[in-house]
Amino acid sequence: MTDATFAVTQSKVEQFTRQYLESLGCSIDDRGQEWAVAVPEDANTTIEPGEFTLVRSADEEELDEDERFLHPESTFFQELVEEAADRAPIGSMTLTADDVDIRIPEWITESDAEVGDTSFTPYYDRTALTVLFRVSIETVSEYQTQLLRAISLDIRSKEPVPEITNEYLERTDMGGGDLHERTDELSEERLHDLLTTASEEVQEQVQPDIDEIHDDASRAADVELEDYRRLQEQRISELEEEIARLGDRITELRDTLQQTDAEADRMDVLRRRKQCKEEHDELQAKVQNLRRQREAGFPEKQQEIRNRHALDVTIEPMSLALLDYEKGELEITIRQGRSERTFLVAYGSGVGVTEAVECEICGHELSSENSALLENGDIFGEGCCGMHG
Numbered sequence: 001m002t003d004a005t006f007a008v009t010q011s012k013v014e015q016f017t018r019q020y021l022e023s024l025g026c027s028i029d030d031r032g033q034e035w036a037v038a039v040p041e042d043a044n045t046t047i048e049p050g051e052f053t054l055v056r057s058a059d060e061e062e063l064d065e066d067e068r069f070l071h072p073e074s075t076f077f078q079e080l081v082e083e084a085a086d087r088a089p090i091g092s093m094t095l096t097a098d099d100v101d102i103r104i105p106e107w108i109t110e111s112d113a114e115v116g117d118t119s120f121t122p123y124y125d126r127t128a129l130t131v132l133f134r135v136s137i138e139t140v141s142e143y144q145t146q147l148l149r150a151i152s153l154d155i156r157s158k159e160p161v162p163e164i165t166n167e168y169l170e171r172t173d174m175g176g177g178d179l180h181e182r183t184d185e186l187s188e189e190r191l192h193d194l195l196t197t198a199s200e201e202v203q204e205q206v207q208p209d210i211d212e213i214h215d216d217a218s219r220a221a222d223v224e225l226e227d228y229r230r231l232q233e234q235r236i237s238e239l240e241e242e243i244a245r246l247g248d249r250i251t252e253l254r255d256t257l258q259q260t261d262a263e264a265d266r267m268d269v270l271r272r273r274k275q276c277k278e279e280h281d282e283l284q285a286k287v288q289n290l291r292r293q294r295e296a297g298f299p300e301k302q303q304e305i306r307n308r309h310a311l312d313v314t315i316e317p318m319s320l321a322l323l324d325y326e327k328g329e330l331e332i333t334i335r336q337g338r339s340e341r342t343f344l345v346a347y348g349s350g351v352g353v354t355e356a357v358e359c360e361i362c363g364h365e366l367s368s369e370n371s372a373l374l375e376n377g378d379i380f381g382e383g384c385c386g387m388h389g
Contacts, residue, residue, distance in 0.1 A: 009072070010056075010071060010072065012169060013070065013071060013072050013077055014056065014070065016080075016081070016084075017054070017070060017077065017080060020080060020084055021037060021039075024039070024040075024043045024044065024045050024047075025040050025042070025043050026038060026039050026040065026043060033055065033056050033057060034053050034054065034055055034056065035053065035054040035056065035070070036051065036053055037051065037052055037053070037054055038050075038051050039051070039052075045083065046079070046083055051066065052066045052067065052068060053066055053067045053068070054067075054068050054069075054070040054076070055067055055068065055069050055070060056070050056071070057069065057070075057071065072147070072148055073145060073146045073147065075146075078134065078146055078148075081132070081134075081148070081318055081319075082134075082318060084319075091319075091320075091321045091322070092321060092322045092323070092324065093168070093171065093321060093322075093323045093324070094323070094324045094325075095164070095167060095323060095324065095325040095326070095349050095350035096122075096325075096326055096349055097120045097122060097326060097349050099349070099350075100167065100349055100350045102118050102120060102330070103163070103351070103352035103353070104118075104332075105345075105352065105353045105357070105366075106367065106368035106371075107357065107366035107367050107368060107370065107371050107372050107381075108332075108334060108371070108372055109368075110368045110371040111336075111371035111372045111373065111382065112336060112373075113334040113335065113336040113372055113373075113374050114334065114335045114336065115332065115333070115334055116332075116333035116334065116335055116340070116342075117331075117332075117333045117342075118330060118331065118332045118333070119330070119331040119332075120326075120328060120329070120330050120331075120347055120349070121328045121329050121330075121331070122326035122327065122328040122349070123326075123327060123328040123329070124326075124327055124328070125324055125325070125326055125327070126154060126155075126156070126324070126325055126326075126327050126348065127154070127155045127156075127322055127323065127324050127325075128152040128153060128154050128155065128161045128164045128322070128323045128325065129152065129153050129155050129186070129191075129194050129198070129320065129321070129322055129323075130150060130151070130152040130164060130165060130168045130320070130321045130322075130323055131150070131151055131152075131153075131195065131198045131317050131319070131320055131321075132148065132149075132150045132317070132318045132319045132320075133148070133149045133150070133151070133198070133199065133202050133315055133316065133317055133318065134146060134147070134148060134314075134315075134316055134317075134318050135147040135148075135149060135202065135203075135206050135209075135313070135314070135315050136312075136313070136314040136315075136316075137206075137209065137210055137213050137311060137312075137313050138311070138312050139213075139217050139308070139309050139310060139311055139312065145209065145213060147206060147209065148318075149202045149205065149206060150165050150168065150169055151165055151198050151201055151202055152164040152165040152168065152323065153194055153197060153198055153201075155186065155190070155194060155322075158193075158194065158197050160201060161348075161351060163348075163350060163351045163352055164323055164325065164350055164351060167323070167350045168321060168323060186322070191320075195317060198317075199315050199317075202315055203313075203315055210311065210313055213311060214311055217309040217310075217311060218309070220309055221305050221306055221308075221309040224305050224309075225298070225301070225302055225305050228298065228301055228305070229294075229298065232290055232293070232294060232298065233294075235290065236287055236290050236291065236294070239283050239286055239287040239290070240287060242283055243280060243283050243284055243287065246276050246279055246280040246283070247280065249276050250273060250276050250277060250280065253269055253272055253273040253276065254273065256269050257269045257270065257273065323350075325348055325349045325350045325351060326348065326349040327346070327347070327348045327349075327351075327354070328346075328347060328348075329344045329345065329346060329347060330344070330345050330346075330347035330353065331343075331344050332344075332345065334372070334374060335374070336373065336374035336375075337374070337375075339374045339375055339376060339377055340374075340377070341374055341377050341378075341379060343379075345357060357379070359379070359380045359381040359384050359385055360378050360379050360380055361378070361380045361381075361384075361385045362380075362381070362384050362385055364381050364383075364384040364385075366379070366381055369383055370382065370383035370384055371383070373385075373386060
């Protein structure tokens, strides 16, 4: 199954960053893995004027004061996208047959058939909402990950249209460039409904990332809890040794008291014995409390550690765009050997073929793994019925 969302790649990050910085009047000196960037004084941006270096790497080595990382999860890139999105939070784009190339389905392109004439006839317009989401995954203690995911939903059916997302990422700079401002068509209630569905789709797609970070955080919590247990075991042993020492001291003082006749000396021994007993009882209470906690698994400390390593996942939209596209029928002719066939399939501009085409012998769906064979005008699957004939 095709993923409904698209991750923002390093190449797209660099393309957007270059376009956006240059639109601000910044100059960029490309030095391979580093870009030397100069920001003019009058640039309309929150970036401080002056010079700094962008490091095109995700390796979290230490940076100098004038260096910034440039990758999909870097703070600099996230802030740059947010600044761009704030300037045009809702835009629109129209994808017509004249704007985009005809998408030949993979069950043809992966076959030995040749494509002849193609003709798209649009019947009606549809609209998709494309949303760029920022996904923040962090714990209170140490882990923090930020991801960017883009998704498109047909505003009527709420079904994902991943091909539209791809067109959006290819044609815009993610912050609204190349889009026209638009505020019509979607009510606040409908927009909220679409954003909820889109957010749920994004969460499902990034769940493996969330699970991986959760596992790392759980392991870190387990290590911390085990360290705490060892410390408490050591503390119990130390207290038991001190209690034994005080017990021996109390016995010594009792023997001394029996051998002492002078009233003043007896009072001094009694006083010291009382102090030792009080300290002994106090330590005994402490060790008993620690033993009870140990038997229960140190519940309070365990909860404290688990809370500190708990995940906080935030999925928030950064930019929105409405993309209009045409739906209709694609007439396509394919040839293989002496056979030729012309047929019609449901099609959308920027989307491609929107209906399944089946093997005319067994009914299995044609796909990149079950590409088309053409024989005597019949279309059948190479994978399912390749030995036909």
